[in-house]
Amino acid sequence: MDARQAPERRIVGFHRDAEGHWVAELDCGHGRHVRHEPPFRVRAWTQTAEGRARMLGVRLACRECLDGEGGG
Ligand SMILES: [Zn+2]
Numbered sequence: 291m292d293a294r295q296a297p298e299r300r301i302v303g304f305h306r307d308a309e310g311h312w313v314a315e316l317d318c319g320h321g322r323h324v325r326h327e328p329p330f331r332v333r334a335w336t337q338t339a340e341g342r343a344r345m346l347g348v349r350l351a352c353r354e355c356l357d358g359e360g361g362g
Pocket residue numbers: 299316318319320352353354355356
């Protein structure tokens with residue numbers, strides 16, 4: 291149970307981390323991993339520039355904002 295809702299942030303870009311996993315850059319300044327690890331996490335769209343471009347502007351819940359702002 292989580293009474294608080296993670297705020298939704300828009301994807302403004304992407305970069306790869308040191309291990310080569312894709313990280314969505316959110317408009318709040320946080321990053322969120324969008325790993326492609328089949329069969330557990332299938333995000334084939336991360337594997338092409340076209341697929342990533344389609345995700346720009348899409349909203350993701352940012353748990354870092356939830357934890358960082360007024361958390362306590
Ligand atoms: Zn955030």
